[in-house]
Amino acid sequence: MTDPLNHSYYAATAHEWRPRAFEGDLECDVAVIGGGFTGLSAALACAERGFSAILIEREHIGFGASGRNGGQLIPGLRWTASEIEDELGRERADALFDLCWRDNRVKARIAKHGIDCDLKAGHLExxxxxxxxxxxxxxxxxxxxxxxxxxxxxxxxxxxxxxASPLYHGGIHDAAAGHFHPLNYAIGLARAAEAEGVRIWEGEPVRRIVDCSDGSSQIFTERAIVSARYVIDATDSWIGDLEPDLGRYTVPIMNYNVATAPLANADALLPSDAAVADSRFVLNYFRLSADKRLIFGGGERYSQTPPRDIAAFVRPFMADVFPQIADAKIEYGWGGAVAVTMNRLPHIGRRGNVFYAHGFSGHGALVTTLAGELIAEAMAGTAERFDVLANLPSRPFPGGKWLRRPLATLGLLWYALRDRLG
Known part of the structure; x- marks a missing residue:
């Protein structure tokens, strides 16, 4: 499928990865649907534990948010640690902090597999x-x-x-955080998964999941049937296409990014080379690439129709933060959907032999890898850490099939208005 939203710097600088061919009807222990960070890390971790695994991706590895995001590696969840303790209590706060702040599985995977993805340290809020x-x-x-x-x-x-911007009133720098090239990380995970025996299919849409009487499942793709003991649904923004009841828990928000041409004054713009995200509800987020481009994300749209000119849409936000490069050449502009939950916490769990993880709400570059590994851990019989994430509070958006998204949009527009009113 030609994707008008993916004229991205990441796609232009991605490592070589040839499409993996369709194979036909197969059996496996674990069928993973979705080739983003969650699905790839789950498939890899399952294979490391001795499960035979097949990963099925409708488009190509890293097609969705995993290959298009801002590349910011921010420990934690969308709630602050103090909010988590206030709402969920001390014991659960301890468990969540150990998992989501201390246990950086992305850095561990990069180190273990030698993934070349321009990893840098430091993040400024x-x-x-x-x-x-x-x-x-x-x-x-x-x-x-x-x-x-x-x-x-x-x-x-x-x-x-x-x-080098006068807009901000201070901030918090976290040296344990960082940034990276997300698509090359996804490709690195895919290579590591294949080395462990995972079979990867690309360009193969899944039409439905059917539960069998013996507790297993059958995955019906466009051209084949995959029989599996377990299924992992890692389709995130598209989860409602396969499982409409799970789709009620998220709405898609469109985000857009640009990358400038390499900048002679790049180091002056961001002297510590930290990634930056600001505290607005509709936030700006930006960082330098390895070749000294500014990668800038700004603005949101609640319609899935993209702007005609993504660079023109994002440029005013970039110029507001950095007026000194207001006229800088923009060489790439791209966008994609972020699946957002009601409370901005991910929705993770299982129903019988089907596991799912979605709704990372724009804060998933780290926790998606963790979620995939915890699913594999639970599948192997140790579910305590998986349950920490599976027990996060969640509820579906109100309004049913037709009103869910309009009602959510009204709420999001109200918070965006508060940004402008100060």
Whole structure:
């Protein structure tokens, strides 16, 4: 399928990966649907545990958000650690912190398999308002005192060490966070999975999942039937196409990114080479690529119809942050859907022999790899850590099939308006 949203820097600089051919009817222990971070890490971890695994991808490896995102590796979830403890209690906060802040499975996979994906250290959360900065300072104190997790509070007068922009009122720098080339990471996971014996099919749409009387499942693709003891649905934004009841838990939000031509003043824009995301509800997020381009994401659209000119859509947001490059040449513009849940926490679980993980809400570059590995762990008989994520609170969007998305859009527009009103 020709994808008008994927004129991306990542696709232009991706490592070689030839399409994997269709094979026909097969049997396996685990059938994985979806070739993004969740599906790839799950397939790889299953194979490492001795399961035979087949991964089926409708398009190509990294086609969805895994190959198009901002490349920012931010520990944790969309809720702060203090919010998690306030809402879920101390014991669950401890378990979630160990998994989602301390256990960086992306760095572990990159190191284990020698994945070349331009990994860099450092992330700055930039405060849009003084009130946001006060909240960040309190959270940094909480992380240090409660979990001995050290971040650096950056006052407004010190922000020039990280970013050449006057917009922000301070921030928090996390050296344990970072950024990378997400599509090359996905390709690296795919190569590692194949080396462990995972069979990968691309260009093969799955039409339905059928439960069998013996507890196994059959996956009906466009041209074949795959029989499996277990199924992992890792289709994220497209999960409602296969399992409409799970689709009720997310709505798709369109995000757009650009990459400039290489910039002579790149190091002056972001002197510490940290990735940056600001604290607005409709946030700006940006970083430098390995070849000194600014990769910038800004603005959201609640219609799935993309702007005619993605570069023109994103440029005003970039120019607002960095007026000194307002007229910089933009060489790539792309976009894609982010599956967002009601509370911005991922929706992870199992129904019988079918596991699922979706709704990472724009905060999935790290936790998707973790989710895939925990699914494999649970499948092998140890479900305690999987249950930590599976027991996160969740509820479907109201409104049913026809009103769910319009109602969600109204709520999201209200929060976006609050950004503009300050």
């Amino acid at each position: 930039a405060a849009w308002t003084p009130k946001d900065f006060d909240a960040m300072r309190h959270e940094a104190e909480y992380l240090a005192n409660r979990f001995n997790y050290r971040t650096v509070v950056v006052a407004k007068g010190e922000m020039s060490r990280h970013i």
